[in-house]
Amino acid sequence: MALLKTSKLISSVGTFSPSLGVLSIRASSWWSEVQMGPPDPILGVTEAFKRDSNPKKMNLGVGAYRDDNGKPYVLNCVRKAEGLIASKMLDKEYLPIGGLGDFAKACAELSLGPDNEVLQSKRNITVQTISGTGSLRIGANFLSRFHTVARDIYLPKPSWGNHTPIFRDAGMQLKSYRYYDPSTCGFDFAGALDDISKIPEHSVIMLHACAHNPTGVDPRPEQWKELSALIKKRNLLVFFDMAYQGFASGDIDRDAWAVRYFIEQGHNILLSQSFAKNMGLYGERVGGFTVVCSDAEEAKRVESQLKILIRPIYSNPPMNGARIASTILNTPELRAMWLEEVKGMADRIIKMREQLVANLKKEGSTHNWQHVTDQIGMFCFTGLKPDQVERLTKEFSVYMTKDGRISVAGVTSGNVGYLAHAIHQVTK
Amino acid sequence: MSVFGEVPQAVPVAVFKLTADFRDDQNPNKVNLGVGAYRTDDSQPWVLPVVRKVEKMIAEDHRLNHEYLPILGLPEFRSSASKIALGEDSPAILENRVGAVQCLGGTGALKIGAEFLRRWYNGQNNTKTPVYVSAPTWENHNAVFANAGFEDVRPYKYWDAEKRGLDLAGFLGDLESAPEHSVFVLHACAHNPTGTDPTQDEWKQVAEVMKRRNLFVFFDSAYQGFASGSLEKDAWAIRFFVSEGFEMFVAQSFSKNFGLYNERVGNLTIVAKDHENLTRILSQMEKIVRVTWSNPPSQGARVVAITLNTPELFTEWKDNVKTMADRVLLMRAQLKAKLQALGTPGTWDHITEQIGMFSFTGLTPKQVEYMVKERHIYLMASGRINMCGLTTKNIDYVAESIHEAVTKVQ
Numbered sequence: 001m002a003l004l005k006t007s008k009l010i011s012s013v014g015t016f017s018p019s020l021g022v023l024s025i026r027a028s029s030w031w032s033e034v035q036m037g038p039p040d041p042i043l044g045v046t047e048a049f050k051r052d053s054n055p056k057k058m059n060l061g062v063g064a065y066r067d068d069n070g071k072p073y074v075l076n077c078v079r080k081a082e083g084l085i086a087s088k089m090l091d092k093e094y095l096p097i098g099g100l101g102d103f104a105k106a107c108a109e110l111s112l113g114p115d116n117e118v119l120q121s122k123r124n125i126t127v128q129t130i131s132g133t134g135s136l137r138i139g140a141n142f143l144s145r146f147h148t149v150a151r152d153i154y155l156p157k158p159s160w161g162n163h164t165p166i167f168r169d170a171g172m173q174l175k176s177y178r179y180y181d182p183s184t185c186g187f188d189f190a191g192a193l194d195d196i197s198k199i200p201e202h203s204v205i206m207l208h209a210c211a212h213n214p215t216g217v218d219p220r221p222e223q224w225k226e227l228s229a230l231i232k233k234r235n236l237l238v239f240f241d242m243a244y245q246g247f248a249s250g251d252i253d254r255d256a257w258a259v260r261y262f263i264e265q266g267h268n269i270l271l272s273q274s275f276a277k278n279m280g281l282y283g284e285r286v287g288g289f290t291v292v293c294s295d296a297e298e299a300k301r302v303e304s305q306l307k308i309l310i311r312p313i314y315s316n317p318p319m320n321g322a323r324i325a326s327t328i329l330n331t332p333e334l335r336a337m338w339l340e341e342v343k344g345m346a347d348r349i350i351k352m353r354e355q356l357v358a359n360l361k362k363e364g365s366t367h368n369w370q371h372v373t374d375q376i377g378m379f380c381f382t383g384l385k386p387d388q389v390e391r392l393t394k395e396f397s398v399y400m401t402k403d404g405r406i407s408v409a410g411v412t413s414g415n416v417g418y419l420a421h422a423i424h425q426v427t428k
Numbered sequence: 429m430s431v432f433g434e435v436p437q438a439v440p441v442a443v444f445k446l447t448a449d450f451r452d453d454q455n456p457n458k459v460n461l462g463v464g465a466y467r468t469d470d471s472q473p474w475v476l477p478v479v480r481k482v483e484k485m486i487a488e489d490h491r492l493n494h495e496y497l498p499i500l501g502l503p504e505f506r507s508s509a510s511k512i513a514l515g516e517d518s519p520a521i522l523e524n525r526v527g528a529v530q531c532l533g534g535t536g537a538l539k540i541g542a543e544f545l546r547r548w549y550n551g552q553n554n555t556k557t558p559v560y561v562s563a564p565t566w567e568n569h570n571a572v573f574a575n576a577g578f579e580d581v582r583p584y585k586y587w588d589a590e591k592r593g594l595d596l597a598g599f600l601g602d603l604e605s606a607p608e609h610s611v612f613v614l615h616a617c618a619h620n621p622t623g624t625d626p627t628q629d630e631w632k633q634v635a636e637v638m639k640r641r642n643l644f645v646f647f648d649s650a651y652q653g654f655a656s657g658s659l660e661k662d663a664w665a666i667r668f669f670v671s672e673g674f675e676m677f678v679a680q681s682f683s684k685n686f687g688l689y690n691e692r693v694g695n696l697t698i699v700a701k702d703h704e705n706l707t708r709i710l711s712q713m714e715k716i717v718r719v720t721w722s723n724p725p726s727q728g729a730r731v732v733a734i735t736l737n738t739p740e741l742f743t744e745w746k747d748n749v750k751t752m753a754d755r756v757l758l759m760r761a762q763l764k765a766k767l768q769a770l771g772t773p774g775t776w777d778h779i780t781e782q783i784g785m786f787s788f789t790g791l792t793p794k795q796v797e798y799m800v801k802e803r804h805i806y807l808m809a810s811g812r813i814n815m816c817g818l819t820t821k822n823i824d825y826v827a828e829s830i831h832e833a834v835t836k837v838q
């Protein structure tokens with residue numbers, strides 16, 4: 001360390017202007033002490049997959065939908081919406097800080113239901129955000145600045161890998177409550193209730209609205225009801241992350257049931273929505289952030305503060321994706337088309353789950369694979385151990401994360417048999 | 429009892445409130461000289477013809493999809509955007525020590541750069557490092573750096589209100605007295621809001637002090653091409669500093685010069701001492717991006733990348749940029765001529781000496797109030813006008829109004 005400090009001193013002496021005719025010594029950099037950031041674990045999986053020359057290789061790390069040919073899928077309603085938009089020859093003027101009004105309105109109606117009392121009373125503020133990540137970040141910043149009565153946010157164990165760094169970077173303390181039960185590959189309901197009953201008042205609790213990431217394990221409605229009652233009793237602030245509405249069960253209302261139930265029960269929630277998966281708009285960065293307030297007046301105050309938070313990050317959000325989403329949601333035939341297509345995606349995932357279990361049985365596996373079909377959404381926590389995962393990768397070129405999570409979106413009717421065979425080989 | 433019962437109502441951002449007031453004004457003669465976006469001579473927004481063309485190409489290319497971009501953005505956008513700023517043949521590029529992060533507009537680039545500096549510059553997490561922004565500067569500079577955690581954001585002398593020009597002595601003085609390692613946010617060209625840029629010789633003097641005092645160079649480049657009409661000319665300061673061996677950040681915006689305001693196209697160009705440093709820097713930039721927006725939006729970056737990397741389109745773009753720059757220059761010339769013809773008290777040379785979208789007219793707050801309330805001409809309380817708001821149709825009215833304001837109101 002001392003050596004580096006010395007070289008900084010030398011740098012101020014050693015950098016002569018070439019115009020003085022003196023050779024300039026290469027000064028040390030400002031960045032000599034910048035550490036190499038750790039490689040992203042999921043990215044690492046994809047990198048290794050790319051390098052593999054096995055024609056049967058499978059990438060089950062990918063967090064994006066694939067069709068039955070293993071290809072990215074651009075929704076027809078998206079293409080149609082793009083065509084409509086292009087014909088309007090719109091300008092490219094800045095959006096307001098809170099984004100496209102038509103989009104924010106449609107976004108809130110989608111999650112809460114158009115007849116929701118919250119919308120009638122105008123006691124929500126919904127802003128357009130940079131997809132789900134941007135929404136969570138704005139929410140985290142808002143909590144950090146204004147929810148000063150408690151600094152802790154409780155995440156389910158496990159949760160999406162990026163939740164922790166987002167909230168930590170915003171200045172919050174990360175805690176957890178039991179959620180996934182590895183012995184059943186299901187929901188640790190008793191453990192969750194037990195942990196939640198001990199969370200200090202006013203703390204923030206994060207709930208995955210549907211299609212829990214990474215486990216695919218969702219509470220049943222009667223479990224949600226108990227959770228709501230307990231959370232209300234503990235006086236906790238609820239933050240829902242809904243990244244898969246429509247994509248989980250194929251039914252947008254069913255997937256939003258928990259969100260709507262909680263609101264009905266009097267929780268004034270925070271809500272992050274993403275349109276990356278359910279509209280396939282990944283790279284366009286389309287999302288929404290909602291705060292349900294006591295009344296319209298409070299919503300206005302909160303809105304003004306959200307704008308103050310957003311402006312120094314990116315000023316105002318990108319138009320393209322929000323315009324596509326808004327067009328789809330607000331144009332009846334496109335909306336109908338979308339509902340069919342999102343159901344199509346969900347159905348394919350559900351079918352792959354069923355086929356995987358069926359094929360495992362055909363292979364002769366005697367393990368209980370029910371969790372594969374009990375779980376929901378893009379991801380499945382297989383229950384495979386790290387050494388089994390390693391064998392899958394090394395011997396069969398099947399790539400997934402060490403925790404045994406697979407992206408069912410990467411499974412096709414063409415490779416599900418191979419996958420079942422491989423899994424059976426490493427678990428028999 | 430709401431958890432948010434105590435959240436106070438925030439004051440609206442001035443420049444957006446101005447536009448809102450303009451929109452609500454029913455007066456037929458109203459003129460909007462507020463927010464910084466280009467307007468045609470018919471007072472209309474202008475989508476560049478090359479942009480329409482490229483967007484059509486993108487829409488018709490069904491090989492393209494909406495998959496996630498890498499965390500740092502579209503590679504062909506990042507490299508071509510950096511080349512625009514530094515010059516294709518920049519020694520720094522040839523030495524493989526230039527990297528970039530695609531960001532959400534110029535704001536996003538400043539944000540990511542600020543977050544990186546707070547974490548890794550001048551020690552680790554040194555929130556006490558002073559950050560200097562010009563007096564005056566774009567109003568969001570303060571908030572970007574403060575929100576990134578810097579506790580000490582200060583002004584450096586820049587605008588001399590009396591002589592209506594650069595306060596070079598003050599500027600150099602602040603550079604000399606700044607604590608070592610302070611960060612200085614420099615406007616690469618077309619200073620916002622004054623329109624007053626240092627000359628080449630003045631930039632050389634700035635660079636000399638910055639090098640000697642070990643100050644960090646953070647360029648904000650939001651108007652390349654838009655200021656003089658020439659990409660090279662507008663990038664002179666950046667390229668000079670690179671040739672002087674500085675490590676630096678350049679926050680680039682393509683909002684104005686591509687007219688892509690609402691697609692949020694920006695690039696943080698990083699010039700490092702060598703490739704090894706660059707690699708580590710980029711790895712940490714990824715971590716910052718991941719907790720902010722994960723990965724950037726693809727549409728705008730694709731438009732810019734295709735344009736910059738296709739020779740005929742690149743030429744067409746430069747032409748479109750020159751169209752905008754020339755119209756602004758024409759309005760400057762005409763406004764000055766009309767004020768002189770009217771015999772409006774004061775000197776008006778600064779109108780044509782200043783460059784870019786904005787002009788610091790020198791109007792006092794009371795005179796500005798007169799302009800807004802009596803003449804329905806909307807400009808910032810600082811006296812800043814957006815030259816793009818002027819057209820051949822309204823320039824007489826504006827000139828007369830300025831004349832009225834200056835002669836009637838102190």
